[in-house]
Amino acid sequence: MKILAINGSPRGEKGNTEVILKPFLKGCEEAGAETEIVYLKDKNIKHCSGCFTCWTKTPGKCIHKDDMEELLQKILEADIIVYATPLYYFTVTGIMKDFMDRMLPLNNREIVKKGENYTHPKRFGKAPAKTVLISNCGFPGQYNFSGLVETFKVMTKGNLAGTILCAQGGILQAVNMDDMLKKLYAPFLSALVSAGKEIVNYGYIKDETQAVLDKDVIDPEIYIKNANSSCM
Numbered sequence: 001m002k003i004l005a006i007n008g009s010p011r012g013e014k015g016n017t018e019v020i021l022k023p024f025l026k027g028c029e030e031a032g033a034e035t036e037i038v039y040l041k042d043k044n045i046k047h048c049s050g051c052f053t054c055w056t057k058t059p060g061k062c063i064h065k066d067d068m069e070e071l072l073q074k075i076l077e078a079d080i081i082v083y084a085t086p087l088y089y090f091t092v093t094g095i096m097k098d099f100m101d102r103m104l105p106l107n108n109r110e111i112v113k114k115g116e117n118y119t120h121p122k123r124f125g126k127a128p129a130k131t132v133l134i135s136n137c138g139f140p141g142q143y144n145f146s147g148l149v150e151t152f153k154v155m156t157k158g159n160l161a162g163t164i165l166c167a168q169g170g171i172l173q174a175v176n177m178d179d180m181l182k183k184l185y186a187p188f189l190s191a192l193v194s195a196g197k198e199i200v201n202y203g204y205i206k207d208e209t210q211a212v213l214d215k216d217v218i219d220p221e222i223y224i225k226n227a228n229s230s231c232m
Contacts, residue, residue: 001032001033001034001079001080001200002033002034002036002077002078002079002080003025003028003033003034003035003036003078003079003080003081003082003200004035004036004038004074004075004077004078004080004081004082004129005021005025005035005036005037005038005081005082005084006037006038006040006081006082006083006084006096006099007021007037007038007039007040007041007084007085008040008083008084008085008086008092008093008095008096008099009041009084009085009086009093010041010093010095011041012039012041012042013039014173015086016086016136016166016169016170016172016173017084017085017086017134017135017136017169018084019172019173019175019176020084020134020136020164020166020169020172020192021037021082021084021134023189023192023193023196024082024132024134024164024192024193024195024196025037025082025196026193026196027192027193027194027195027196027197027198027199027200028080028196028197028199028200029196030193030196030197031196031197031200031201032200033080033200036074038071038074040093040095040096040098040099041095043066043067043068043071044066044067045066045067045068045071045095045098045099045102046064046066046068046098046102047098047101048098048101048102048104049063049064051063052109054104054105055104055105055107055108055109056109059105059108059109059123060105060106060123060124061105062102062104062105064102068099068102071099072102072103072105072106075103075106075129076106076124078129079129079130080129080130080131080132080161080199080200081129081130081131081132082131082132082133082134083096083131083132083133083134083152084134084135085134085135086135086136086137086169087135087136087137087144087145087148087169090144090145090147090148091147091148091151092148092151100155105123106122106123106124107120107121107122107123108120108121108122108123114157117157119157129159130159130160130161130199130203131152131155131156131159131160131161132160132161132162132163132164132199133148133149133152133160133162133163133164133165134163134164134165135148135163135164135165135166136165136166136167136169136172137166137167137169138168138169138170138227139167140167140168140216140220140223140224141167141220142165142167142214144167145163145165145167149163149165161199161203161204161205162195162199162204162205162210164192164195164205164213165213165214166188166213167216168216168217168218168220168223170223170227171218171223171226171227175189184217184218185217187212188212188213188215188217190212191209191212191213192213194206194209195209195210195213
């Protein structure tokens with residue numbers, strides 16, 4: 001099984017998103033999967049120009065000759081795609097949005113009805129990869145991710161296999177440097193590894209694992225107090 005992880009943080013390996021992504025992929029690897037991380041900050045991906053040439057004049061081929069050509073092939077080969085992005089204004093980062101927009105060549109231009117919905121069928125006939133969404137934000141409260149999650153539910157057409165949403169992400173970089181935080185976050189980090197194994201073995205995250213991932217590690221009022229004092 002091939003798992004392609006797309007890290008959409010402008011901070012790449014140094015970002016809070018990576019702190020969540022790495023243990024999850026460790027679990028995937030322990031379950032026997034092959035994993036790869038792509039750091040979008042290091043890629044040359046131009047904005048979609050909206051010309052639809054990839055649907056009309058050169059089906060499946062974009063006018064832009066950049067790193068997205070290679071990434072589209074990786075997407076086709078993946079069994080699971082992990083979208084890992086910090087929450088920027090209640091959605092994905094700009095570089096992640098460019099990546100998502102440029103996936104247009106993978107679809108046919110025809111509009112077809114599937115159940116009660118309308119969609120563009122996949123161009124290459126391959127069953128769509130399952131999707132996992134990983135995100136974090138600086139605010140307490142899972143509700144902050146509601147718009148982001150809805151986007152992925154619609155985009156994946158029912159293939160959203162799991163969501164890992166950390167609402168107190170501003171502290172993640174300190175977890176590996178502070179013994180007290182390391183102890184507090186141990187169950188969360190362990191659940192991330194378990195989630196990776198479960199996605200590979202079962203195709204979903206078990207309820208008991210999801211409950212640990214969704215639980216506030218730090219009391220929201222304490223988190224807010226420390227977050228605000230660090231901004232002074």
